[in-house]
């Protein structure tokens with residue numbers, strides 16, 4: 001049931017800029033907690049959803065951005081539940097959970113799922129395997145210097161394992177470079193596991209045991225490793241449900257260009273003469289767009305936001321006849337680690353992961369190109385991209401046939417990169433917003449996590465903080481996130 005907005009002139013006016021998952025979650029959670037608030041979501045595009053969207057073309061169901069979300073945090077599953085979507089959720093196939101590959105040494109190799117499989121795997125030499133297996137015996141961290149993902153992985157598991165596994169991990173998640181990405185900003189759980197248990201392996205085993213015990217004590221079946229989820233009709237279902245709930249609060253085609261403050265509160269300026277007054281403003285558009293909006297108000301803050309880098313990604317959705325594919329596709333797909341500088345970062349075998357992604361007898365894959373070191377590919381024309389992708393698919397998967405379908409989606413500024421120094425920058429931003437701009441909140445995937453789960457978790461926390469701030473007049477809501 002939709003909650004109608006109050007017409008009470010005393011009700012707080014809240015403007016949320018950006019209708020991606022972050023903005024829609026903040027808005028939805030605020031609606032739940034503060035139904036009397038006068039809420040507006042301003043979105044520059046004709047549709048909400050930001051990176052998230054499902055296209056249905058020629059019987060293929062293609063995700064434009066994320067392919068699914070994990071249940072390693074409860075926030076997105078909970079959001080789906082609250083929206084009445086639980087029955088429509090589907091888990092990724094069993095095979096896609098077990099079989100993940102990397103393209104290393106000119107061939108596809110299965111990523112080991114256990115220490116025994118690691119011992120049998122040709123991915124590491126014997127000395128590399130030994131270095132990896134000694135991880136539980138290594139000392140904990142002695143310095144407080146912020147480490148890169150590569151430094152951390154090398155220190156804990158040896159250089160070979162870092163080159164293969166850490167690189168594959170960040171190629172698959174961030175499309176980034178492990179030498180540049182900050183460990184604590186991108187993987188705070190690994191920092192916490194090392195701090196608490198002195199070892200990642202010991203930490204993972206101990207937390208799995210604790211979870212099993214808790215489940216047994218509650219009489220529940222212990223949950224296995226995290227699963228990926230989506231909907232039969234694609235992730236667009238989640239966005240449609242949020243849009244439906246927020247109804248007239250959403251204004252599409254409203255590009256915010258500037259923020260001002262006067263005696264009556266915040267003024268949010270759009271193109272032409274569009275203007276919205278607000279007591280609270282939440283910016284959730286990408287950081288470089290937040291910078292543009294804040295530039296005339298606080299150029300130092302804008303410079304900080306502008307310096308959060310983004311990579312570029314091209315998603316090439318490509319369909320083949322099943323009979324033209326020489327491989328068994330019972331798996332998630334594969335990563336080509338970014339240090340190999342191939343023309344593709346990896347391939348997701350979408351129709352093997354979720355049902356109904358391709359018409360009968362056909363398969364659908366998403367080939368991801370670009371990333372931090374190959375960002376120029378976003379400017380390649382369609383023909384050049386397709387030739388490069390087909391050459392790579394031929395070398396890596398032995399596919400020589402003509403595709404029956406293709407569609408190219410370009411993300412010139414796709415995923416924010418939390419490089420070493422990111423957390424210090426967040427502290428400076430937060431201090432400045434708190435001190436100078438009461439009622440302003442900065443949110444979105446540029447700050448504390450890029451996964452859908454991070455956006456829904458941070459969105460919910462922020463909504464709670466705003467409610468708390470509005471309900472305690474002596475404690476104005478002044479935090480950046």
Ligand SMILES: Cc1cc2nc3c(=O)[nH]c(=O)nc-3n(C[C@H](O)[C@H](O)[C@H](O)COP(=O)(O)OP(=O)(O)OC[C@H]3O[C@@H](n4cnc5c(N)ncnc54)[C@H](O)[C@@H]3O)c2cc1C
Nearest residue numbers: 018020021022044050051065066067256285445450451452
């Ligand atoms: C190719 C790709 C694959 C991904 N895969 C996964 C995955 O498999 N799993 C996962 O969990 N996550 C994945 N992610 C990450 C996840 O999708 C994003 O982090 C998340 O959707 C970001 O949501 P957001 O609302 O913070 O930002 P966005 O989605 O960027 O939304 C920001 C919104 O602000 C709007 N906007 C911009 N400027 C203005 C302005 N001036 N005025 C008004 N509105 C404005 C934009 O149009 C947009 O709608 C992927 C991302 C990409 C790009």
